[in-house]
Amino acid sequence: MSNNSMTNEQIETEKIYREMGLTDEEFQLVKEKMQRLPNYTETGIFSVMWSEHCSYKTSTPLLKKFPTKGEHVLQGPGEGAGVVDIGDEQAVVFKIESHNSPSYIEPFEGSATGVGGILRDVFSMGAKPIAALNSLRFGKLDQDRTKWLFTEAVRGIANYGNTIGVPTVGGEVQFDESYEANPLVNAMVVGLVNHQDVQKGVASGVGNTVIYAGGKTGRDGIHGATFSSDIVEAEEDHKSAVAIGDPHMGKKLIEACLEVIHSDALVGIQDMGAAGLTSSASEMASKAGTGIELVLDHVPQREENMNAYEMMLSESQERMLLVVEKGREHEIIAIFEKHGVEAVAIGEVLEEEVFRTKHQGEIYAEIPVAALTDDAPVYEMPSKEPDNYRALQAQEVTIPADLNHSEMLRTLLQQPTIASKEWAYKQYDSEAQGNTIAGPGHDAAVVKIDGTDKAIAITTDCNSRYLYLDPNVGGQIAVAEASRNIVCTGAKPLAITDGLNYGDPTKPENFWQMEQSIDGIREACLALETPVISGNVSLYNESKGEAIMPTPIIGMVGLLEDTKYLTPNTFQAAGDAIYLIGETEAEFGGSELQNVLEGKYAGKAPKINLETETARQKQILEAIRAGVVASAHDISEGGFAVALAESAFNEKGLGVAVTLEGDATTALFSETQSRFILSVKKENKAKFEEIVRDATEIGTVTTDGTYEIQVSGQAIIKENVDQLNTLWKEAIPALLKS
Known part of the structure; x- marks a missing residue:
């Protein structure tokens, strides 16, 4: 891969830069910025820093549309992670990050290092990681490769999270043909920090020392950022671009860094993520308006005879870069050594805004800092509405006829996207640290804040089928659904982080999907007052010319001011009244019912009215705070019958008896938005109905373990709750065995 003996002229004439991911135009731009031909190492440095993965060169114009400020926001996009105030001088730090391409090649390592990388983003801000979540997408579970990818990705997440001692408290998994050759592995981490301990990744103070801490540098992950900015075809071998994680070192590194942040000798700290030493050093210098010089001879190396190019582009895991006051290096190094972590001085902060690397007495790179960061090319891509969009929108709604509703309910409960994900989450330690009060399997996870009565609720959500049909509406729904999940636990939504997963942005139809869905996310964030504080963009998720369905995953955090408001998502006692919040219309586009009956998605996505959504969420939260809600659950995939x-x-051995009106198929399986199922004690009904305006009492929680639904006076479904529960729980294990 690396060839430092190649002349600068050869790089140009033989177009070697193309192999590294630079276009002809970009190489000309590099020459302009450098006012000369770059050498081999410099070309490699530009190629990773200007890759989509590091520079967001096609998505930057779109990301500027997001609302990023709010009364609780202490740090928006631009640092390792975003920071949101939760009162009492405390804040939560959170971000979501994708690790898609590596997880297709090596799902165990790819998913594990995805967790490791996002953990470093959070603790580099000075925060103690208190919760991890994930959002996964795979092809259909009847394919052997999909079973292997799913099994290994879950194993990788479990291995890293469980070893490092951060609880994996929630997440979601969906299965669809669209992801067969492009699985998505998005990891989210939430940390807790005191306001005064928030750190930033800056290299300020001319003459200050640059310190490398953590694992040794090897040849793993070289050009990982470039390979994540390109289309990965199944038959290519990319194993060398996948970095290998070490959770034992990761655990020591967290503990050491959380002690180091209390030293006033520390100036700045950042993790070495995509593009390793190159991105962390150049970004820290850029944010401070300084330069940086690295002497690579001092970099701890795991392999023999590594050259400058390899060291600068390696993405070996568990590494941090720090800037420390000159003369006080020993204080910081001593803390790392105490925790069994290697730390060495490898450079210094310069006044001249230049990024310089030396090795064996020679200069291997000398590049203006701004050329790598601020001056990276930004492209306004052409956008074109796909030919099929209007046709999909124009399709008439047809209500599927002649359904056996009982049979369909049993089928839907066994669909991998709806079925219980217990097989996956029972492999995760969701109780580590002892503060999880609602773990996997709830609408949102809830984690107590030590030493207070407060807790935070966390969720990840996105229904990509709706986005495929209508990216704008689907983007709004993704945010609204995340918010519904937070509200159902009794928490007030605060802010979001987004994991934006799309296909090749150079195709105008794909870019249109990005543009539309980002507009939709923006509108919902404004309506629900949940600003975007951090995120990640993953493009080129396609194979054989087919892009994945647009999948902008929304990670949301909410605040429970008091754990007494914590609301369960299942019925609590016989005799409680069951309410349906919201009207139901015939909306089957992108639904699980459509998937089962037709195996594809067509027609209009369900509508959403953000004013109605916001009003309902506020009323439900008010009712929960008033102590009149026994349980709350939102209605999503599969419609009312599945949510019930x-x-x-x-x-608890409880049953349900409810009566609905209208067409049975619509009432049971439509996916109309902004709907909830709540249960309320009899004595609280009057107070509840005063607060929640769109509520209809539809039935009662019973003692006999039967699931009964009547529609318009006719008995439609009568099933045993335990039998339905068994089908729901055993569906995924059965598919994995088959």
Whole structure:
């Protein structure tokens, strides 16, 4: 891969830069910025810093549309992670990050290092990681490769999270043909920090020392950022671009860094993520308006005879870069040594805004800092509405006829996207640290804040089928659904982080999907007052010319001011009244019912009215705070019948008897938005109905373990709750065995 003996002229004439991911135009731009031909190492440095993965060169114009400020926001996009105030001089730090391409090649390592990388983003801000979540997408579970990818990705997440001692408290998994050759592995981490301990990745103070801490540098992950900015075809071998994680070192590194942040000798700290030493050093210098010089001879190396190019582009894991006051290096190095972590001085901060690397007495790179960061090319891509969009929108709604509703409910509960994900999450340690009060399997996870009555609720959400049909509406729904999940636990939504996963942005139809969905996310964030504080963009998720469905995953955090407001998502006692919040219309586009009956998605996505959504969420939260809600669950994939069954799935042996009106198929399986199922004690009904305006009492929680639905006076479904629960729980294990 590396060839430092190649002349600068050869790089140009033989177009070697193309192999590294630079276009002809970009190489000309590099020459202009340098006012000369770059050498081999410099070309490699430009290629990773100007890759989509590091520079967001096609998505930057779109990301500027997001609302990023709010009364709780202490740090928006631009640092390792965003920071949101939760009162009492405390804040939560969170971000989501994708690790898609590596997880297709090596799902165990790819998903593990995805967790490791996002953990470093969070603790580099000075925060103690208190919760991890994930959002996964795979092809259909009847394919052997999909089973292997799913099994290994879950194993990788579990291995890293469990070893490092951060609880994996929630997440979601969806299965669709669209992801067969492009699985998505998005990891989210939330940390807790005191306001005065928030750190930034800056290299300020001319003459200050640059310190490398953590694992040794090897040849793993070289050009990982470039390979994540390109289309990965199944038959290519990319194993060398996948970095290998070490959770034992990761654990020591967290503990050491959380002690180091209390030293006033520390000036700045950043993790070495995509593009390793190159991105961390150049970004820290750029943010401070300084330069940086690295002497690579001092970099701890795991392999023999590594050259400058390899060291600068390696993405070996568990590494941090720090800037420390000159003369006080020993204080910081001593803290790392105490925790069994290697730390060495490898450079210094310069006044001249230049990025310089030396090795064996020679200069291997000398580049203006701004050329790598601020001056990276930004492209306004052409956008074109796909030919099929209007046709999909124009399709008439047809209500599927002649359904056996009982049979369909049983089928839907066994669909991998709806079925219980217990097989996956029971492999995760969700109780580590002892503060998890609602773990995997709830609408949102809830984690207590030590030493207070407060807790935070966290969720990840995105229904990409709706986005495929209508990216703008689907983008709005993704945010609204995340917010619904937070509200159902009794928490007030605060802010979001987004994991934006799309296909090749140079195709105008794909870019249009990005543009539309980002507009939709923006509108919902404004309506629900949940600013975007951090995120990640993953493009080129396609194979054989087919892009994945647009999948902008929304990670949201909410605040429970008091844990007494914590609300379960299943029915609690016989005799409680069951309410349906919201009207139901015939909306089957992108639904799980459509998937089962037709195996594809067509028609209009469900509508969403953000004013109605916001008003309902506020009323439900008010009712929960007033102490009149016994349980709350939102209605999503599969519609009312599935949500009602999920609300009955607990160990209490309860049943349900409800009566609905209208067409049975619509009432049971439509995916109309902004709907909830709540249960309320009899004595609280009057107070509840005063607060929540769109609520209709539809039935009662019963003692007999039966699931009964009547529609317009006719008995439509009568099932045993335990039997339905068994089908729901055993579907994924059965598919994995088959």
